[in-house]
Amino acid sequence: MFITGIGRTKFGNLDKSLPELAYEAIVNAIHDSEQNIKDIDAIYVSNFLCGPLNGQLHLNSVISSLIPDLNIPILRIETACASSSVAFNQAINCGKFSNIMIVGVEKMTGPLLTSPIDAISMAGDREFDHREGLIFPASYAIIAQQYMGKYDIDHSVLEDVSYLNHKNSRLNPFAHFFHKEVSRELIKKSPMIADPLNLFDCSPLSDGSVAIVLSRESHSDRDIRILASQMSTDSISLTNRKNLTSFRSTKIASKNAYNEAKIKPSDVDILEVHDCFTISELIALEDLGICGTGKACELIKSGAIEIDGSIPVNTDGGLKANGHPIGATGLAQIYEIVTQLRLEAGKRQVDSPKIGMAQNIGGVGGTCGITILGV
Amino acid sequence: MFITGIGRTKFGNLDKSLPELAYEAIVNAIHDSEQNIKDIDAIYVSNFLCGPLNGQLHLNSVISSLIPDLNIPILRIETACASSSVAFNQAINCGKFSNIMIVGVEKMTGPLLTSPIDAISMAGDREFDHREGLIFPASYAIIAQQYMGKYDIDHSVLEDVSYLNHKNSRLNPFAHFFHKEVSRELIKKSPMIADPLNLFDCSPLSDGSVAIVLSRESHSDRDIRILASQMSTDSISLTNRKNLTSFRSTKIASKNAYNEAKIKPSDVDILEVHDCFTISELIALEDLGICGTGKACELIKSGAIEIDGSIPVNTDGGLKANGHPIGATGLAQIYEIVTQLRLEAGKRQVDSPKIGMAQNIGGVGGTCGITILGV
Numbered sequence: 001m002f003i004t005g006i007g008r009t010k011f012g013n014l015d016k017s018l019p020e021l022a023y024e025a026i027v028n029a030i031h032d033s034e035q036n037i038k039d040i041d042a043i044y045v046s047n048f049l050c051g052p053l054n055g056q057l058h059l060n061s062v063i064s065s066l067i068p069d070l071n072i073p074i075l076r077i078e079t080a081c082a083s084s085s086v087a088f089n090q091a092i093n094c095g096k097f098s099n100i101m102i103v104g105v106e107k108m109t110g111p112l113l114t115s116p117i118d119a120i121s122m123a124g125d126r127e128f129d130h131r132e133g134l135i136f137p138a139s140y141a142i143i144a145q146q147y148m149g150k151y152d153i154d155h156s157v158l159e160d161v162s163y164l165n166h167k168n169s170r171l172n173p174f175a176h177f178f179h180k181e182v183s184r185e186l187i188k189k190s191p192m193i194a195d196p197l198n199l200f201d202c203s204p205l206s207d208g209s210v211a212i213v214l215s216r217e218s219h220s221d222r223d224i225r226i227l228a229s230q231m232s233t234d235s236i237s238l239t240n241r242k243n244l245t246s247f248r249s250t251k252i253a254s255k256n257a258y259n260e261a262k263i264k265p266s267d268v269d270i271l272e273v274h275d276c277f278t279i280s281e282l283i284a285l286e287d288l289g290i291c292g293t294g295k296a297c298e299l300i301k302s303g304a305i306e307i308d309g310s311i312p313v314n315t316d317g318g319l320k321a322n323g324h325p326i327g328a329t330g331l332a333q334i335y336e337i338v339t340q341l342r343l344e345a346g347k348r349q350v351d352s353p354k355i356g357m358a359q360n361i362g363g364v365g366g367t368c369g370i371t372i373l374g375v
Numbered sequence: 376m377f378i379t380g381i382g383r384t385k386f387g388n389l390d391k392s393l394p395e396l397a398y399e400a401i402v403n404a405i406h407d408s409e410q411n412i413k414d415i416d417a418i419y420v421s422n423f424l425c426g427p428l429n430g431q432l433h434l435n436s437v438i439s440s441l442i443p444d445l446n447i448p449i450l451r452i453e454t455a456c457a458s459s460s461v462a463f464n465q466a467i468n469c470g471k472f473s474n475i476m477i478v479g480v481e482k483m484t485g486p487l488l489t490s491p492i493d494a495i496s497m498a499g500d501r502e503f504d505h506r507e508g509l510i511f512p513a514s515y516a517i518i519a520q521q522y523m524g525k526y527d528i529d530h531s532v533l534e535d536v537s538y539l540n541h542k543n544s545r546l547n548p549f550a551h552f553f554h555k556e557v558s559r560e561l562i563k564k565s566p567m568i569a570d571p572l573n574l575f576d577c578s579p580l581s582d583g584s585v586a587i588v589l590s591r592e593s594h595s596d597r598d599i600r601i602l603a604s605q606m607s608t609d610s611i612s613l614t615n616r617k618n619l620t621s622f623r624s625t626k627i628a629s630k631n632a633y634n635e636a637k638i639k640p641s642d643v644d645i646l647e648v649h650d651c652f653t654i655s656e657l658i659a660l661e662d663l664g665i666c667g668t669g670k671a672c673e674l675i676k677s678g679a680i681e682i683d684g685s686i687p688v689n690t691d692g693g694l695k696a697n698g699h700p701i702g703a704t705g706l707a708q709i710y711e712i713v714t715q716l717r718l719e720a721g722k723r724q725v726d727s728p729k730i731g732m733a734q735n736i737g738g739v740g741g742t743c744g745i746t747i748l749g750v
Contacts, residue, residue, distance in 0.1 A: 017502070051426040057497040058455035061611035061741030065500075068615070071627050074608040074742075075461050076453050080433035086450050095470040122432040125440075127392070233449040236436035240443070252446050366436030367449075 001092055002223040003373065004099075005033020005213030006335050011176040011323030013109045014207040018047075018054055021209040022105040023066050025328075029101065029211035034220065037067055040213070041097035043074040046084035046104040047327035052119040053112045063103065078327075080123035080362030081276060082231070084210070085330030085369025089229045091214055098216045104328030105209040116205050120326075123363045125237035137202060139238055139364050140277040141194035147245045147279060148196065151294040155196050158278040159187045160300050162200040162320055165275060168307065169317025171348035176206045176323030201278040206323030210331035212338075224338045227261035227355070228372040230254075236366045247365030250287035254359065257370040258289075261355075265289035268372075269353035270340050271311060272333035274361045275318045284359050285313070312350045315340060330360035334371055341375045376467055377598040378748065379474075380408020380588030381710045386551040386698030388484045389582040393422075393429055396584040397480040398441050400703075404476065404586035409595065412442055415588070416472035418449040421459035421479040422702035427494040428487045438478065453702075455498035455737030456651060457606070459585070460705030460744025464604045466589055473591045479703030480584040491580050495701075498738045500612035512577060514613055514739050515652040516569035522620045522654060523571065526669040530571050533653040534562045535675050537575040537695055540650060543682065544692025546723035551581045551698030576653040581698030585706035587713075599713045602636035602730070603747040605629070611741045622740030625662035629734065632745040633664075636730075640664035643747075644728035645715050646686060647708035649736045650693045659734050660688070687725045690715060705735035709746055716750045 007028025009021055016024070022045075030037050043063060051057045060074040077087040084104035091100045108116050121135040129139065148154065166182035169175035182200070190199035215223070232253040238244065258264060265288060273284035282296035290311060291299040299305065305313035316322040316336040319329060337356035339345045358371045382403025384396055391399070397420075405412050418438060426432045435449040452462040459479035466475045483491050496510040504514065523529065541557035544550035557575070565574035590598070607628040613619065633639060640663060648659035657671035665686060666674040674680065680688035691697040691711040694704060712731035714720045733746045 019502070048432065049426070051424070051494075051497050052432075054501070055493075055497055056501045057423065057427075057453060058499070058611060058738050058741055060454050060608055061738055062500070064608040064741065065610040065612060065615060068610065071607050071609060071623065073461075073464070073606045075465065075606070078432060078451050078453055079435050089448070090450065090465065090469070093471045094465065094468045096468045118430075119426075122426050122430055124433070125437070126429070126431045127394070231448045231450070232446050233435055233439040234446060235440040235443065236433060237440060240440060248446065363433050363436055366433055366439065 001226045002215050002218045003212055003226065003338050004215040004219055004223050005029045006338050007032055008174055008210040008332065008335050009208050010174045011206045011208035011325055018050060018056060018105060018107040019062055019066060021107060021207060022063060022103050025209035025211035026103055029213050033213040035099065035213065039099050040072065040101050042072055042100050044087040044091045044102045045074060045076040046087035046102065047076060047106060048078055048080055048083050049106060049119045049326065052114045052122060053116065054107055055113045079367045081326050081329060082360050082362030082367040082369050083327045085360035085371060086231050086367065088330065088334065088371060089231045089369055092226060092229045100214045101211055102331060103211045104331040106325035106327040107207050108205040108325065109207055128237045128239050134238060137194040137197060140279055141197050143244050144196050144279040150245060151297065153297045157297045157300055158201050159184060161275065161278040161281045162187050164306060165314050165318040165320040168315050168348060169321030172316045172322060175317040175321055176204055177321040197277055203276050203319040203324040206325040208323060208325035208328050210328045210335050212331055212334060222342050224341050225374050227374045228257040230257040230260060231369045233367050234365055236363060238364060246283060246287055247361065247368065249365050249368035250284065250359060250361065253368045253370040254288050257372050261372040263355060268355055268357045270315065270337060270350050270356040271313045272336055272358040273313060274359055275314060275320050276324065288359060307348055307350060315348050315350060330369055333358035333360060337373050341373060376601045377590050377593045378587055378601065378713050379590040379594055379598050380404045381713050382407055383549055383585040383707065383710050384583050385549050386581040386583035386700055393425060393431060393480055393482040394437055394441060396482060396582060397438060397478050400584035400586035401478055404588050408588040410474065410588065414474050415447065415476050417447055417475050419462040419466045419477045420449060420451040421462035421477065422451060422481060423453055423455055423458050424481065424494045424701065427489045427497060428491065429482055430488045454742045456701050456704060457735050457737030457742040457744045458702045460735035460746060461606050461742065463705065463709065463746060464606045464744055467601060467604045475589045476586055477706060478586045479706040481700035481702040482582050483580040483700060484582055503612045503614050509613060512569040512572060515654055516572050518619050519571050519654040522657065525620060526672065528672045532672045532675055533576050534559060536650065536653040536656045537562050539681060540689050540693040540695040543690050543723060544696030547691045547697060550692040550696055551579055552692065552696040572652055578651050578694040578699040581700040583698060583700035583703050585703045585710050587706055587709060597717050599716050600749050602749045603632040605631040605635060606744045608742050609740055611738060613739060621658060621662055622736065622743065624740050624743035625659060625734060625736065628743045628745040629663050632747050636747040638730060643730055643732045645690065645712060645725050645731040646688045647711055647733040648688060649734055650689060650695050651699065663734060682723055682725060690723050690725060705744055708733035708735060712748050716748060
């Protein structure tokens with residue numbers, strides 16, 4: 001299976017509706033694939049909050065309206081922040097179709113029905129965690145506290161993660177914070193959100209869309225091979241977890257993905273991880289086996305994850321600075337890996353990468369999708 | 376592919392939470408399949424309104440919490456009222472797994488975040504139709520007006536549909552209105568909702584859950600063969616439709632399903648159709664080719680769709696009287712077809728049916744899922 005086309009919008013606070021965003025990404029992906037929309041056999045739509053925020057469910061039928069007289073199977077998948085990697089995984093697992101499009105889209109700013117904070121919290125456990133005040137910044141703050149205590153590290157490594165992601169986003173014209181210079185001083189001085197996480201530890205509210213075209217056969221030397229696609233799930237409530245500084249869903253899905261791709265962690269040349277909060281980037285590096293448990297701080301401080309390092313991470317700016325339009329985020333990671341493997345990443349191009357991996361999680365690891373791509 | 380297990384809850388106004396409802400259906404389906412939950416390779420969760428009504432998205436992770444240490448792929452599909460037939464279709468199309476569970480669940484009564492009327496309207500087009508007041512009762516009222524004018528029929532055939540569905544539900548102990556005697560007089564006198572549709576033309580708000588186990592291999596003579604599963608989509612706004620008295624998505628999906636099953640409409644012995652409003656039962660009978668265009672009234676008046684008729688329809692009571700817990704409705708139709716084909720339908724058993732079909736739609740035909748089962 002191959003990725004034969006990719007398309008995206010800019011991420012950020014955009015004056016475009018949900019269908020307009022999706023349409024722009026679809027047109028760009030079709031154009032990039034050099035195919036016709038009539039060649040597409042099925043469309044998988046990924047979105048998290050179209051109901052609570054935009055008052056518009058049944059998004060598959062909205063997408064159908066954009067492409068008159070197509071009448072192919074179109075469906076929507078929602079698995080919180082992991083919606084689009086799961087949609088990608090489903091599209092691959094569905095052996096019935098030859099050419100499939102996956103469209104991730106989210107509209108999180110502008111006139112909304114609910115506060116985005118209330119809406120995003122719906123990815124967490126309403127029955128137990130919410131009663132204790134455990135909405136996401138609080139949950140990840142507890143995880144950060146435990147991690148920092150266990151491995152005796154201070155906040156500076158989280159600042160490094162934020163700084164590097166913002167630095168990379170300055171090389172990505174599509175990124176939410178492409179135009180924003182972010183200094184270490186600004187990061188350090190930013191207001192506290194949930195101790196120890198401050199504003200620059202948190203990913204932003206972004207609008208945006210990404211579309212990907214998959215084909216069973218390769219048509220061009222720009223096509224990228226899918227080496228593995230896996231997903232796993234875990235309990236939704238933090239109260240059910242034995243260990244808060246590691247996500248079992250990432251461990252299981254990545255182990256299965258390494259087996260499927262027949263590679264080991266050290267074979268990965270470029271990596272996109274789900275840094276919804278900076279602490280989750282450290283946990284991802286460990287759960288994926290890129291470094292040993294408790295060794296992420298050391299890896300980050302060594303410079304290895306920078307664009308010219310041994311294992312560049314989030315070269316597009318990550319969720320922190322590329323942006324986090326939730327239903328499109330997993331596809332944005334895949335978009336970046338494809339761009340890098342095609343050697344089309346311009347100023348942020350990594351030196352001839354052969355294998356790239358993306359890790360996309362939902363909630364606090366209740367869902368994880370892992371994708372491995374290669375040339 | 377075979378259906379090897381079915382489980383459901385009663386439908387109605389139930390004092391049970393979303394996870395409790397799903398758990399009950401899952402346990403019942405696993406018990407019926409004589410397998411162990413550990414034999415399940417993946418779970419497809421179908422739900423429409425968990426975000427707007429229950430403030431709980433990421434339902435796949437909630438379901439994961441119910442089954443500790445399973446960590447298999449679990450995902451949620453939402454395509455409005457067609458969510459569960461589309462989840463069923465996806466599960467079948469996913470060649471990767473041997474034993475798959477599909478769980479449809481909806482919680483529509485009790486303490487809710489939003490009015491169910493507002494939430495359900497999210498299956499319709501927010502951008503154009505809602506501005507004109509076209510929420511679902513209004514949309515289906517316009518469709519009914521057009522249909523009744525075009526074929527010169529009066530409201531009495533809609534009363535027949537309502538009456539027959541309620542009559543059948545009195546033979547189905549799981550049905551929302553099992554305990555309610557509904558006379559023709561009551562139907563005729565019920566308050567107007569949207570002219571010409573009165574209260575008894577509209578399906579109710581129901582809580583409920585249904586789970587189905589699919590297996591690649593048959594293990595028992597109670598297993599039911601899947602002859603076809605198809606879906607199609609159409610535009611969301613009524614303003615884009617050329618014909619309001621027929622749904623293109625039903626026509627395309629059923630044509631593909633008949634081809635896949637290698638049968639013709641007259642081979643179908645029992646039928647479940649999506650009677651969200653009584654008028655949609657007439658349209659379904661025509662779009663599925665059970666009768667000619669404009670001939671549904673004649674068919675219904677002939678008695679053919681009654682339990683002892685030539686093509687019994689909605690033997691469980693249909694959406695009108697079995698109930699309409701939206702994310703579970705398509706699976707409830709499949710549950711009834713399986714029960715009938717197994718000859719386990721008790722007092723409402725049809726005389727030795729061999730082939731059954733279910734038609735499940737989303738919105739006003741923006742999505743359609745068709746399933747054909749056989750012994």
